[in-house]
Amino acid sequence: MDLPLLNRALHPIPKAPVRIVHLGLGAFHRSHQAWYTQQAGDAANWGIAAFTGRRPDAATALAGQDGLFTLVERADTGDSFTVVGSIVEAVDGADIQRLTEVMAAPATAVVTLTITEAAYGLGSDGKLDISAPEVAADLARLGSDQGNPATPLGRLVLALAARRDAGAGPLAVVCCDNLSSNGTVAREAVAGFAGAWDTGLAAWIGTNVSFVSTSVDRITPRTTGEDVAGVQAACGYRDSSPVIAEPFSSWVLSGDFPAGRPRWEDAGALFVEDIEPYENRKLWLLNGAHSLLAYAGQLRGHSTVAEALADPLCMQAVEAFWDEAEANLSGTEATADLQIPAYRAALLARFGNARIAHNLAQIALDGSTKLRMRAVPVLQAERAAGRSGAAAALMIAAWMDCSSALPGFQDPLGDEVAAANSLAGAGRVRALLAVVDPALAADDAVVELVQGQCGRFAGHPASG
Template identity: 40%
Template sequence: MRTGHAPLTGIVHLGPGAFFRAFNAVWTEEAMAAEGGDWGICAVSLRSPTARDQMMPQGGCYTAVELGPEGETRRVIGAVTEVLVAPEDPEAVVDRMADPDVKIVSLTITEKGYCHDPATGKLNREHPDIVHDLANPGAPRSALGLICAALEVRRGAGDPPFTVMSCDNLPSNGAVTRGVVLEYARLLMPELADWIAAEGAFPSTMVDRITPATTEADVTALARAEEYYDPAMVVHEPFRQWVIEEHFVSGRPAWDKVGAQMVANVEAHELMKLRCLNGTHSTLAYLGYLGGYETISETVADPAYAALCERLWADEIIPTLPQPEGEDLQAYSKALLARYRNPAIRHRTWQIAMDGSQKLPQRLLGTIRDRLEAGVVPEGLCLAVAAWMRYVGGVDEQGKAIDVRDPLAERLKAASDRGDTPEAKVAALLDLREVFDATLAADARFRAAVTAAYVSLVEKGAQATVAEAKA
């Protein structure tokens, strides 16, 4: 599949899944095309050989298929130079990362890959991989173990460290990564931790692109259209956003020349995404599911639901946001609605509705608290909370069971069942301290707005309630 010379390797990336292939590798290929540079990527799987077995027979190349409202756009991506499998040969991975030509080690390893306690951000010292790596530092299993082993080689050789860049959906992902790397390094070798703290760089990033799981039907359709078989292909939406803190030890690709936003701090962008995108996504998921819509695109095809989204952004969400550097919040919201309307991306309302007890505090309740403190009752977001309460009760508007996937599913159902009236059901669910803090739950304005919305959902149904909603 590769037609020219592969670029020299300047990046090692841990976690060569679909998101990396649809996002990091695409940006990097475009950056090299725009401004050159040896930024080829050595991709490293921390678990399975699947990515290696799919990609290396193709010279590391694969097809990225953009799913737009008007159809598909296909392109072959050649930024990946090799794929290694860490469990098969961890020393080879450490050697590659220790090569002074490698300037960046980036990560998409999911939250679990950081071996930390999400509540505190601290290293989980009892994690089996951390226990193993501290006992066997020459043959590490974890991303942290591999990173620190390679940094120790570079320190011993007098070479500068590489920049460590997390691209996972973790708040302040650079700070989290720096913290667990330093904590692990200090357990391993205090002088290594001191050197990393003094010389290293851990820029935070915000990433955004919907990348649905590739199906056999996708592979078959590509083979039919292009007359080649590509098991490593990925599909993705047209939209993408990459916000990166400008903090690198030894340079970076020209990502900014192809649309990435280089900023001093990403926190405002993270809050923007969390509240504008994730908050309305959850709102549409619960109200859409209850209204009988299977996907987000079907949900916002109903003008009342689209109008609710627009009112939420304008009146309830954007007023709570600090201005992100270089961002137009109104334009960002319009782009979100266009993404939601894309029928080629089948984002199921049931899927987005999963794990709501974990998501609501960050996605909705913080915004609600901020508006209440400003003296405004955010009735649209209170409707979203009421829709979640109706959903976790486990019965839809036709009396059919809802398959509620949530760590607290049984407790949520039990709390809802304890109430014999809508008011009692709301009160019982507000008593769950894992979701609602005591101050918010006791706020009479919040309780009244959520209760009124819940009553309307029971009496009129989701579609009629949304049509009447005023944010």
């Protein structure tokens, strides 16, 4: 039997007017911000125009379904299915004309971003590196009027210029990428790009655009062909673009919304004055444990988070790292509401959900970048407090072991990693540590500590 394609005639969810623009249409945005927007009590007033990044595929597929998709919440006890309709336009990111149109519309109040960490292009000084090839190329295109920008950052700045020219008023940019102080990162990137192109635009942005920091959380593994078939069998329609996610979700936001926002708190979003403790809780406890399991688990022969967590050696390493991280989260009035013991218990339950196939190889990507946020701050804090930081050092050591032991190991600084791996002994450890954090690499005691942790997982495949 030929089942119907998911569409708004089949599922009559009214199309809300576009008031949110999203850059970086992907699975996480759909499982998180789009889901929160649909759950808001005033969802009927808040439609999303979502633009892809480098490829149009996701927009093409969703456009054929009127923006609808199925969110599959995968719990240990079974799956539940929800049709999400908050995306009312799914657009190829290269369609600059449509992007500038919706950004210039007075009704547009919010821009959300999931464009990945690398897209912000900040240098070691926290400012935009305008000499980076992609940034320089976009600035040249805008300066010569000979083509549209190709990067999400360039496209956003061009669209903000259109809003300024239209006199459409202020709005909020909400960074939902997984990095510390992400609102500040977005502000520096946008201001740096605008300032390099048009200082008047940079001044307008400084006055009219707020940058909201967030901490986002929902495990969203890649959708497989089996998942697509499972939705079809369970729901009785065809959906080319379902999203699989764990039942848990979290969204913490801090910042101003000068043109309004949806009532995301209806779905459990939390609005706070100081987001840093929540960022660190998530980056260290959840993301840090993920990275540790990704490296240790693969060295032990595991392929998913649930498998690695069931390995006593991996579990012991996670608990030790959590103890170090917790020691640097607790004890102040600002962190009194973090409920860290309950958070740790919830993480164990989430990680142990074997029906969420969260692949270690996927988590392990971009390790040198991730370790700077997940392991390095804990190691530095522990050393500053007079403690060893051995558990955080073990995470870095496991990454080092993976860099030489795993075929197809990928890292944004792959050339530097390969050069370091051509060395031996302490020289190799110091060179690899320099890829992650040069200051730590200059500390002989840290080099010795990390070197002593190398090999803890390598050569010890899990039994069975």
